[in-house]
């Protein structure tokens with residue numbers, strides 16, 4: 001500062017101060033400018049930092065204060081220069097100037113301090129924010145690394161579709177999922193759809209369209225692609241649509257994973273489930289069917305027993321009626337009496353036929369089981385079928401060479417097949433086909449129990465037609481005697497009854513499989529013939545009646561039948577000795593009474609049978625032939641001691657009886673010898 005008493009020095013001092021003021025002024029302006037720049041930088045930094053923090057307001061306030069201060073001091077300086085400098089004395093002016101200068105300097109100093117503080121704070125904040133930003137960035141980088149590691153581990157591919165521009169991004173993993181090299185195609189909606197199998201593409205497009213139209217946010221889809229290396233693969237895509245405020249879809253982003261293994265495992269599981277369900281269903285159905293079969297078999301057995309019992313008694317009555325009629329015919333009768341007699345004879349013949357058919361169902365028919373080698377017999381059976389069918393029915397017979405022989409009565413088997421063929425014909429009025437097939441079948445214990453047959457080997461004969469089939473209500477009753485759906489006069493309802501009775505009496509089974517409008521199969525299970533030595537016993541009536549009178553021992557418990565047989569034989573000139581059971585028969589056989597031939601019923605009282613009589617005859621009169629008679633003995637006849645012996649079936653005509661006695665006498669003793677040699681160890685009758 002200059003001395004106060006030297007005006008020149010003062011002026012110089014003032015000039016210098018003016019210079020200084022001006023410099024200060026300029027410095028202030030620079031500072032203001034610098035502050036503004038800093039403020040801008042600060043603002044930028046603030047904007048950068050604003051994402052991580054909400055502070056900064058303080059900084060802004062400090063800067064604003066600084067601005068104000070700087071602006072204020074600049075204005076004061078300008079006023080000083082203009083107004084006051086014009087009117088005051090040099091001294092006053094100087095003083096004022098000095099004061100003002102001091103003020104300006106003080107303000108400048110304050111401003112500088114404030115600026116330094118602001119700068120320091122700014123630097124601190126910037127450092128703080130930079131650190132926070134760096135930490136955040138490091139976290140972000142780590143999260144990103146973790147995400148991409150997880151995506152790679154999960155083999156999940158990311159896609160990001162900018163719907164507005166059509167631009168699409170596929171991650172490395174996404175390319176890999178499709179077996180493509182990055183950049184091999186340009187990712188787009190079209191190139192995405194092109195990776196999908198055509199069969200699935202339509203559905204995918206439709207789903208995509210639906211999502212877009214209905215503004216569905218989430219997109220889930222499973223489809224197949226063809227991977228150039230591994231073939232067809234399943235991909236599951238899951239994504240989300242982003243819509244703008246006007247509802248326009250802007251972006252779709254999501255990820256895809258390969259679900260082939262899971263899908264395949266599911267398919268296997270599904271198949272297993274289906275199989276299991278089918279098996280359970282089949283098992284249940286099988287059990288139900290078995291139960292039904294058992295119930296039906298029991299019902300038919302009961303019905304068979306009832307029918308057989310009635311038919312047996314009826315048969316005895318018919319024997320009496322027929323033999324009595326025969327004797328009556330020998331009496332001198334007038335014409336009217338003869339007419340009446342013929343009518344009664346006709347009716348009784350029909351009655352006898354009906355009884356025979358009922359016995360066939362009631363397991364009591366005249367059956368002589370023999371060994372039938374089916375493959376050699378099939379041609380004959382085929383011809384039998386051809387004759388009973390119309391020309392518009394095709395016939396196929398399938399019987400492999402290895403088919404076992406069956407043990408059954410040949411005539412009854414033919415009759416059964418004939419009945420079945422006629423039924424099939426009636427069920428195919430417009431024609432069709434009939435197939436007869438034979439298959440070997442082993443029936444294990446469990447199944448045998450259900451079916452009601454012994455365990456063992458069987459041949460399954462299946463007669464299948466392509467006819468009308470039967471509704472369940474008909475199928476359930478079809479085997480019952482007299483059940484028919486045919487018009488009166490067209491069917492008696494005894495055809496299937498014969499089939500059933502034949503199969504049961506042969507030790508087998510018959511059942512029906514049918515479906516309305518599809519056709520019917522009748523299945524016959526016949527036992528396998530295990531003894532090929534057993535041959536057919538010829539018992540067809542024929543030959544000459546006995547002419548010479550002989551002595552006949554008649555063993556018959558039914559008094560009426562015994563009476564009529566005695567009459568019949570007496571009428572032929574024979575002598576008759578009668579025994580009502582095993583005990584009196586034994587007495588006669590053991591006595592000296594002359595006996596040329598024995599006629600014995602198979603079923604005798606007290607649990608005895610014709611077989612006991614046969615054994616007694618072999619003991620006491622080995623030269624005497626035996627003729628059996630029965631009305632109900634299909635099973636009894638299977639006794640080994642009875643096999644091969646002639647049988648007269650009740651009711652019989654005198655001529656039949658005469659023929660059988662004659663043949664027995666003629667063939668004896670060779671037949672007896674043969675039978676003896678086949679018989680089990682001889683068993684002494686109980687005295």
Ligand SMILES: Nc1ncnc2c1ncn2[C@@H]1O[C@H](COP(=O)(O)OP(=O)(O)OP(=O)(O)O)[C@@H](O)[C@H]1O
Nearest residue numbers: 423424427478484485486491492493494495496520
């Ligand atoms: N192959 C078949 N297809 C369709 N329905 C059948 C068949 N076989 C039998 N049926 C039905 O079973 C019923 C009984 O048959 P069954 O052979 O016992 O008597 P029918 O044929 O009516 O008379 P019959 O045989 O005594 O002349 C028949 O009336 C018919 O309704």
Ligand SMILES: [Mg+2]
Nearest residue numbers: 419423495496
């Ligand atoms: Mg029939």
